[in-house]
Amino acid sequence: MITFDHVTKRYPDGTVALDDFTLDCATGEITVFVGTSGGGKTTALRTINRMVDPTSGRVLIDGQDVRDKSPAELRRGIGYVIQQVGLFPHRTIRDNIATVPYLLGWDKKKARETAMELMARVGLPTSMAKRYPFQLSGGQQQRVGVARALAADPPVMLMDEPFSAVDPVVRAELQQEFLRLQAELHKTIVFVTHDVDEAIRLGDHIAVFRTGGTLVQHATPAELLARPADDFVASFIGRDRGIRLLSFHNADGIELHDAAVVAGSADRSAARAALAGVSGEPWLLVVDDARRPIGWLSQDALDSVPETAELRDAGLLPIGNTFTVGVDPLRSALDSSVLSPSGRAVGVDADGAVLGIATQADLATAIRTVAAGDLHPHPLDRAPDEPAEPAGDA
Amino acid sequence: MEWQWLPGHLDDLAAATVQHLQLSLLPVLLGLIISLPLGIVSVRWRWTYPPIFGVANLLYAVPSIALFVFMSQYVTGLSVASAIIPLALFTLSVLVPNVVDGLKQVPDPVRQAATAVGFGTLRRLMQVELPIAVPVIVAGVRVATVASISLGSVAGIMGLGGLGQLFQDGQQRDIPSEVFAGIVLTIVLAFVCDLILVVVQRALTPWTRARKGAAA
Numbered sequence: 001m002i003t004f005d006h007v008t009k010r011y012p013d014g015t016v017a018l019d020d021f022t023l024d025c026a027t028g029e030i031t032v033f034v035g036t037s038g039g040g041k042t043t044a045l046r047t048i049n050r051m052v053d054p055t056s057g058r059v060l061i062d063g064q065d066v067r068d069k070s071p072a073e074l075r076r077g078i079g080y081v082i083q084q085v086g087l088f089p090h091r092t093i094r095d096n097i098a099t100v101p102y103l104l105g106w107d108k109k110k111a112r113e114t115a116m117e118l119m120a121r122v123g124l125p126t127s128m129a130k131r132y133p134f135q136l137s138g139g140q141q142q143r144v145g146v147a148r149a150l151a152a153d154p155p156v157m158l159m160d161e162p163f164s165a166v167d168p169v170v171r172a173e174l175q176q177e178f179l180r181l182q183a184e185l186h187k188t189i190v191f192v193t194h195d196v197d198e199a200i201r202l203g204d205h206i207a208v209f210r211t212g213g214t215l216v217q218h219a220t221p222a223e224l225l226a227r228p229a230d231d232f233v234a235s236f237i238g239r240d241r242g243i244r245l246l247s248f249h250n251a252d253g254i255e256l257h258d259a260a261v262v263a264g265s266a267d268r269s270a271a272r273a274a275l276a277g278v279s280g281e282p283w284l285l286v287v288d289d290a291r292r293p294i295g296w297l298s299q300d301a302l303d304s305v306p307e308t309a310e311l312r313d314a315g316l317l318p319i320g321n322t323f324t325v326g327v328d329p330l331r332s333a334l335d336s337s338v339l340s341p342s343g344r345a346v347g348v349d350a351d352g353a354v355l356g357i358a359t360q361a362d363l364a365t366a367i368r369t370v371a372a373g374d375l376h377p378h379p380l381d382r383a384p385d386e387p388a389e390p391a392g393d394a
Numbered sequence: 395m396e397w398q399w400l401p402g403h404l405d406d407l408a409a410a411t412v413q414h415l416q417l418s419l420l421p422v423l424l425g426l427i428i429s430l431p432l433g434i435v436s437v438r439w440r441w442t443y444p445p446i447f448g449v450a451n452l453l454y455a456v457p458s459i460a461l462f463v464f465m466s467q468y469v470t471g472l473s474v475a476s477a478i479i480p481l482a483l484f485t486l487s488v489l490v491p492n493v494v495d496g497l498k499q500v501p502d503p504v505r506q507a508a509t510a511v512g513f514g515t516l517r518r519l520m521q522v523e524l525p526i527a528v529p530v531i532v533a534g535v536r537v538a539t540v541a542s543i544s545l546g547s548v549a550g551i552m553g554l555g556g557l558g559q560l561f562q563d564g565q566q567r568d569i570p571s572e573v574f575a576g577i578v579l580t581i582v583l584a585f586v587c588d589l590i591l592v593v594v595q596r597a598l599t600p601w602t603r604a605r606k607g608a609a610a
Contacts, residue, residue, distance in 0.1 A: 071512075072514045080510035080511060082503060082506065084503035086504045087504070087507070089504065090525045099511050100511050103513065132601040134601070148511070
């Protein structure tokens with residue numbers, strides 16, 4: 001655990017970069033520092049590896065004051081990744097990654113083997129080992145940056161806007177792989193970003209900073225979306241807070257119906273029979289032999305289907321997106337509903353076989369349940385105009 | 395021009411060339427040894443750069459002949475040292491700024507990353523900053539080398555050895571081909587030394603070459 005204990009950083013000119021900052025960053029979790037520029041998030045990050053020494057207060061790693069070790073020794077035990085990557089241009093990719101092992105005096109062969117393993121781990125072809133940084137793309141360079149930080153297997157990683165300088169497609173890719181890596185490695189990570197979406201996507205906990213170096217809120221992403229501490233946090237999080245919150249609730253609670261699901265090999269009369277079984281249902285979902293969805297068929301269109309034709313040939317409307325029950329969040333179910341010509345969401349299992357259909361009324365019920373639990377936990381205890389309680393340190 | 399002087403004096407030409415190499419290249423080596431710490435100090439403590447560079451530059455303003463005469467008359471006598479010491483001082487005006495520029499153009503994120511992974515100051519200098527400064531430093535060494543080979547002739551005219559002797563001797567005894575041989579040898583020497591430095595730099599800094607195509 002990384003502990004900030006009343007840490008303040010004041011510069012000689014009087015600027016306060018960090019103001020009485022107290023926080024615990026849990027072991028094995030990603031804590032994201034997010035906020036406006038000048039909010040002190042990078043300063044806070046740098047007090048951990050003593051790139052910045054606080055004016056007052058202490059920073060502890062697992063209870064030990066970071067000042068107990070020499071800066072160089074401390075830093076060799078802490079991975080560090082920055083936005084501009086900062087690879088050593090005169091060293092090959094392999095030697096860049098092996099930097100810390102070399103500094104720690106590892107055997108050269110072992111250091112290089114470790115570097116090669118890490119290249120594979122961060123998704124770089126090992127054929128690049130002897131290339132130089134300038135021969136790599138921005139995304140590849142940042143993978144090397146991450147590998148270099150991981151080389152000596154430090155328990156703590158500091159990442160300062162590591163994915164901000166690459167294009168959105170590469171960024172999404174790097175973020176995804178970063179989460180995959182973290183699921184294997186369980187490092188204690190402090191991650192600085194100005195991008196609140198990135199914070200919500202990556203963080204186990206998020207600390208929001210405001211200009212002047214003050215911590216405004218420390219919460220899980222879902223808590224942050226549901227109950228921002230104040231207007232600053234709410235406006236910082238931005239639009240569609242409610243919709244984004246649905247990403248943090250699974251879609252398992254949605255009621256699914258499968259009466260209007262018919263096989264592609266069935267004919268018109270079978271379809272009519274299915275529709276008769278569900279009163280008021282104007283849409284049929286046609287599936288293949290493995291129950292994977294093929295398309296939608298409306299009741300009106302059914303009349304023009306030839307008597308003997310199979311339904312699969314009946315000019316079906318496309319499905320759009322489905323959602324995987326037990327995996328995808330409520331937001332995916334909502335997305336599926338919005339994109340569907342029938343306005344209904346299709347729930348599938350891991351193999352893509354249809355489990356059932358949810359109407360918008362079913363989704364609304366599930367969303368109301370979330371809102372009741374998260375947003376308005378005690379609606380009866382509170383007057384309507386009373387603001388939500390700020391979430392404290394969680 | 396009378397060419398028959400040349401075949402009989404190849405030994406003299408070779409000896410003069412070797413001596414010229416010594417009196418012009420040793421100063422560059424000495425100059426580099428002095429410039430590296432001066433440059434490092436200038437970058438580490440910025441306020442020291444103006445006085446350091448100022449002195450190095452002023453030294454260059456001293457006429458070379460005056461310095462050679464002064465050294466051979468009053469300090470080191472009629473020896474190569476009287477050529478080497480002034481020439482070494484002259485290289486500083488090129489080498490010090492190049493060491494400084496070389497170190498300054500190390501990208502800040504690289505320096506920051508080096509610090510953050512746990513390089514100490516000295517280790518960072520030796521293993522990160524100086525290697526990255528090599529291309530700029532070598533560029534300075536190339537200029538200093540060619541200048542030193544050229545100025546070295548002046549030392550020879552003052553009787554301190556090297557190819558410059560050929561000019562003096564050729565003029566006094568009216569042997570134009572000897573003067574001509576001196577000029578050609580000086581140029582060839584400068585060219586060859588420069589070429590060697592280019593090759594050395596390419597060997598030292600494979601990472602500066604744009605060889606994306608070759609490596610892909």
